[in-house]
Amino acid sequence: MTIERDSVKHPLVIRHLTVSAVSHPAPSIARITLSGDELAGFVSSGPTDHVKVFFPDPATGVLTAPTMTADGIKKPKGEGKVISRDYTPLGFRTDAGRHELDIDFVVHGDEGPASAWAGKAAAGDSLVIAGPRGSRLLPVGATHVILIADETAFPAASRWIDMLPTSVNITALFDVADESLESYFSDELKARMDAEWFYRRDGLGQLEAALRALGEIGESTFVFLAGEATTLVPLRRYLRRELGLPKQQVTADGYWRRGVTNADHHEPIDPSDPED
Ligand SMILES: Cc1cc2nc3c(=O)[nH]c(=O)nc-3n(C[C@H](O)[C@H](O)[C@H](O)COP(=O)(O)OP(=O)(O)OC[C@H]3O[C@@H](n4cnc5c(N)ncnc54)[C@H](O)[C@@H]3O)c2cc1C
Known part of the structure; x- marks a missing residue:
């Protein structure tokens, strides 16, 4: 579907x-x-x-x-x-x-x-x-949603988890400054998702490795990525270019950009692939 x-x-x-x-x-x-x-x-x-x-x-x-x-x-x-x-x-x-x-x-x-x-x-x-x-409404036809977020996108992740019907499986990969962010989600929201946590001090490669480790991504899976724009580039490339997922299955939004004041999230996160 x-x-x-x-x-x-x-x-x-x-x-x-x-x-x-x-x-x-x-x-x-x-x-x-x-x-x-x-x-x-x-x-x-x-x-x-x-x-x-x-x-x-x-x-x-x-x-x-x-x-x-x-x-x-x-x-x-x-x-x-x-x-x-x-x-x-x-x-x-x-x-x-x-x-x-x-x-x-x-x-x-x-x-x-x-x-x-x-x-x-x-x-x-x-x-x-x-x-x-x-408002962009919930994706219709998705049976699985993958959320990839840093702490700026925790409110968006919360809203996804809150709004998705319980029939939709939720996998989350969280990229955060440190363990103190793990207290953010309520027990109720934690129970709805299968979450893995990554800490920026350990380097960025871990997030990409975790995404690759999820394996094949089927046509009824929707992926939402939001957080620091440059961090999202290799993840989006993997999803769109390597796996060839169509646009309607992947939304990647650069919520901030390291070193840039008031970064514009309408700009493509990946200037070499500005189709977003
Ligand atoms: C659609 C959308 C929804 C968003 N929702 C949220 C939200 O709910 N909660 C939230 O906290 N943010 C959210 N953001 C991100 C927020 O708008 C940015 O982080 C914003 O740049 C913060 O403004 P500032 O004045 O603190 O910093 P700016 O003046 O924009 O930037 C000053 C410096 O701080 C750096 N910087 C900016 N943000 C961060 C950060 N989070 N951590 C470390 N360094 C940073 C910049 O790279 C720059 O060097 C959202 C962004 C978008 C596009």
């Missing part, structure tokens, strides 16, 4: 929100819960959805966000710098009229404005989000 994945569009909405809680599912991940009436009508129907998050300028502390006008989205004139990054809406709930959205931020130091903000975020802080503009 051929795998197919539909997309749906959502109206673009800009939302001004307030941090209502901060927790840490792993020491290097800040789970920021955002609240506010503007979350009414929030929709995220795909496991790989993202929102654009707008941050305060670390130099001035001023948060400048675009506005929606009749002519579309507009950047404010003459105000501060607009600083945004992409994040996965992990969980959205409404309880007794109160809306809450969780976003998990990898805290990797102060050089990036998103990480610097998340590392210090506290209840009462302001944040602006836009989107998701659209």
Whole structure:
């Protein structure tokens, strides 16, 4: 059976929100819960959805966000710098009229404005989000899903595991900084997948070896790869070129690129094979 994945569009909405809680599912991940009436009508129907998050300028502390006008989205004139990054809406709930959205931020130091903000975020802080503009829905026809993710894609992996029907087998290969990230997934999510963990200090070859060791990948298997862009290149080459898997069976998304500020995930992760 051929795998197919539909997309749906959502109206673009800009939302001004307030941090209502901060927790840490792993020491290097800040789970920021955002609240506010503007979350009414929030929709995220795909496991790989993202929102654009707008941050305060670390130099001035001023948060400048675009506005929606009749002519579309507009950047404010003459105000501060607009600083945004992409994040996965992990969980959205409404309880007794109160809306809450969780976003998990990898805290990797102060050089990036998103990480610097998340590392210090506290209840009462302001944040602006836009989107998701659209959702790519679950692949129809897949009986097995392979998730290859680093910690930036743990929220996406969580959503895959949460959304996939229990009839779909899930294999996960996680590439993380160290063992402390293993506390991230709940027991319930851990029970749904067959996971192997790899630590970056041990080198990258292990991830590729583990992927090769999975053996033949059948036509009803879907593979989602997300994380540091250059790390994904040999894995994607193996899947697309060596195994010859068609595009609809493999999605590889570079969520960040080592040494690049605000890397654009729309750029091909492999410039020598820019078909993505
Ligand atoms: C669709 C999509 C969904 C994403 N979802 C999430 C999510 O849910 N949670 C999440 O944490 N991230 C997520 N990301 C990744 C996140 O957008 C990037 O990591 C972003 O670059 C962080 O911004 P920053 O301001 O901290 O760093 P930047 O200013 O962009 O970069 C500054 C420096 O930090 C490095 N850097 C960036 N990210 C990391 C990192 N994680 N570890 C180590 N070094 C890093 C860069 O290479 C650069 O050298 C997602 C990205 C995409 C495209």
